[in-house]
Amino acid sequence: MSERPRPIEVTDPVTITVDGRQVEVQRGELLIDACERNDAYIPRFCYHPRMEPVGMCRMCLVEVDTGRGPALQPSCMIPTAPDMVVETTSERVTKAQDGVLEFLLANHPLDCPVCDKGGECPLQDQTMAYGPGESRWVEEKRHYEKPIEISPLVLLDRERCILCDRCTRFASEVTDDPLIHFINRGSNTEVNTFPGDPFSSYFSGNTVQICPVGALTATPYRFRARPWDLERTESTCTVCSVGCRVTLESSRDRMLRINGVDADPVNWSWLCDAGRFAFEATNSEDRLTEPLRRGADGSLEPVRWSEALAAVADALGSADPSSVAVLGGSRSTDESAYAWAALAKGVVGTDHVDAQLGDGLPAAVFDLPGATIDEVCRPGGTVLYVGPDPKEELPVLFLRLKHAAQRDRVRIVEVTPTSTSLTPYSAAGVRPRPGELAAVAEALVAGDAPADGVAGVSADDLRAAAAVLGAADGPVTVVLGRANLAESPQVVLDAAAALSALPGVRFLPAVRRGNVRGAVTAGMAPGRLPGGGRLDGDAGWSGVWSTVPTEVGADAMGILAAAADGAISTLVLLGADPLRDAPDRALAERALDRVGTIVAIDSFPTPSVLRADVVLPAAMLGEVDGSTTNLEGRVSRVRPKVTPPGTARADWAVAVELARRLGATWSATSVEALRDELVAGSPRLAGTTWAELEAADDGVLVDLTGGGFDPGTPAPVPQVDSYSLRLVLSRELYDEGELLGRSESMAGLSRTPTVGISVGDAERLGVEDGTPLVVRGERGSSTLPARVSAGIPRGTAHLVHRLEGSDPITLLSADEVACDVRVELA
């Protein structure tokens, strides 16, 4: 089967005999793996290298002799031991395999021609390779209704199921959505969901990938192609910043499927459903396919590229450099981000460049000493989790953390404003009041707390959490993210500054967008140069570029504020939608109203794009070549599989062409050359040249030592207003954002918006689940049904960004550290 054997380091060798050959294997590893690694592949259905073995299918029977004579044993359940003698092809083994396959096929329908798995089916392949060749079954087979929908994305055909327990094990063991089970007994055993309780898991697509037959099929791929039509290339998912390794599979220049690749340091072959199915957006009818320019009558008209580029070059070249700003770039490749950084800083000469929209983390988090996912999940380690619900924002990181906590004795201390999916796996947890994270971080570092607690956290809870940190075996690692869009990101930096006092601490910045880290490292942040250097300490880029800005520019919120004041004449939106995402809607509106020329480079007509004067269509995931940097700082290749629609181009190609039109002499005019130019000037990126990335399947880590972390001016502690609830604005995986909202099968999966309040506040207001509540802030109000949750601390209101029918980001203001809202009965 397609799974790679789990990499293993032989530290405690034992010698066993496999088919007459003496081989050295790791003591205690499973025989099935040991044999595979030593060129004796044993057929299997139920065994998966990333899940606990169960010995369900008996396909892996081999003869094992441990001194008491050879006996047939399932090799996926037998740990290796010294002097084992194993026969994998003897007559008894072949007979057993014949028998197992004949039984498996007894009730298996002859669906191969209409089955999505046909052509890449382990049951087909192993029947051909190891089967009896002929069936003696003449009786009627078992019949079920087919297929049944077990979730909006996954269909189940019970006739085809061979009861291998892979999907059910995945649901209960790898994720924590045990929503599919075996029901009934004997030959009536079937996989099914509990009635009315669908398999709505963020990871349901993985079961389709691991099912060894075509029992589970995914609606987005169902009947779209046969395996022999598909062309594949290995790439990296950029939907979030975990950077899972994937195969992009297409047929006739249309992306049809994405599967996970087992990258040991990252995703272990798993993907979330957003990463797996959001490619549908690339096939969307809404894609921008040709350049647009605002005509005399004020509407956007299609124009030729040359005309559009001339207009952009003119807007960039004629403006005073300090009145040019670039927002966005965290969805691009490293090379595109570098090309835009070089265009903005090295050609135009402005430092008003920010890859994020004030909804992420400041670039300073990448100056903290870095930890990899593997280091965070080190068996026996201790993790301080400060950030958003990982299942909602960084799904596969959640799987890794859950595995670490459940199976590798990792102790997690959660510091989040509400409970998260990680709460059941955490050793301790505290819920600081939004805006006061730093005080809690200080108390945790100090290990003690005043009797009346800190920032709404009781002294007992703080002491319990500090005790877990204190008992850490080795240095603590911190996962550092932004849990709350309604809280200033400065609060997170202040907390990081406090946590830096922990001995040997290292940080994993839990940024959300696909390539925030790569874009910042390529120079797309104010005051930064490519490679992490500072503007004031010019890291030699003045020798490469024709100019280097002299003054440190503004960040996204600063740019929007300057624009609202009329100080920005040309604003470039590089896949950025400030009207939807900037945590100050009123400011974004005023800014876009006053900017002279807005240039949007995007794949979809977002609200901000529709306000632009020139729109350039951009290629998106699966269409661009280059590399991406995940949250750990692992640079890996993204490869193109299909051609972009219409005349859409990669972001870097637009930047290079604009630079030429602005008269710059810039020799790097290909992705390879851009990468190598970026690496040549950035010592911290050593080892990530194009050639080195091509050679590394699982990516290359950049230098994570960090240094020069400057948290800036601490945020003031906001006053508590006891009549208000403090807002927590978080994100969910299924939102109505650009990608998911435009993916046919994913659109409509987002939850109905609610306002989450604590049990105590619900009692005070006299409301229960579903009661309509008005959430009133200084800038607006909205009416939403209540959701009463024990996971929300008293005094907190929890809303979710970008769900259909609610727009809570309008409540926020850029100058507030936290946002207080009144919640009343409607």
Added chain:
Amino acid sequence: MGYLDGFAVTFRKWFGTRSDTGRRITVQYPEETRPKPPRFHGRHVLNRYEDGMEKCIGCELCAGVCPARCIYVRGADNDPEDPRSPGERYGFVYEINYLRCIHCDLCVEACPTEAITETKLFEFAFTNRSDAIYTKSELLVGDDGRPQQLPWEHWGDGFDPAEDTSGWMRATAPSGDASFEGVVAWSGELGYGVRSPEGGQTLEQETDDDHDDGHHDDHHGAGH
């Protein structure tokens, strides 16, 4: 006599066409046509069941096996309320490019439902490439089971089922049903039905005559 031997052949044949075997070989085509051999390979049809359902299930096995890569098939989900074919899947797109087809009949052999078969219709001449690509609506037989005549096809005296339906004979057991193993069967075509085995192709000969290439590979997998 050297080179004159060659002329002898020419002259013999010249007279031979009239008198050699007592029958004339040259006919006044296209007014007159000669009978087609029983296994003649002409253009394809997509067949239907007696109830009008399409036989094609969009499995792409024909496209996968085609050595000329001239078939393009895509499947789609049947609407359970109004299915096109029995089962979950039907052929949503079906195209054959006759500028590339070599009429090898491997597609016919691969088809699990006998949906694609070849007629003996071969007289078609196009003036552009897109006419050469027969689409599903052109390949699909009508409700009477007869192929549709396309504007650029010459059908002589019309369609004669006995003369113009497939000369194809199935080599593998239909439907994987073990009780049909080794039984010779012609493909069932609506409007013509099935034919009985040709002489010399009985079950006995099938099973004990191993040189009969292609006819013995259905001993595997006939029942699962």
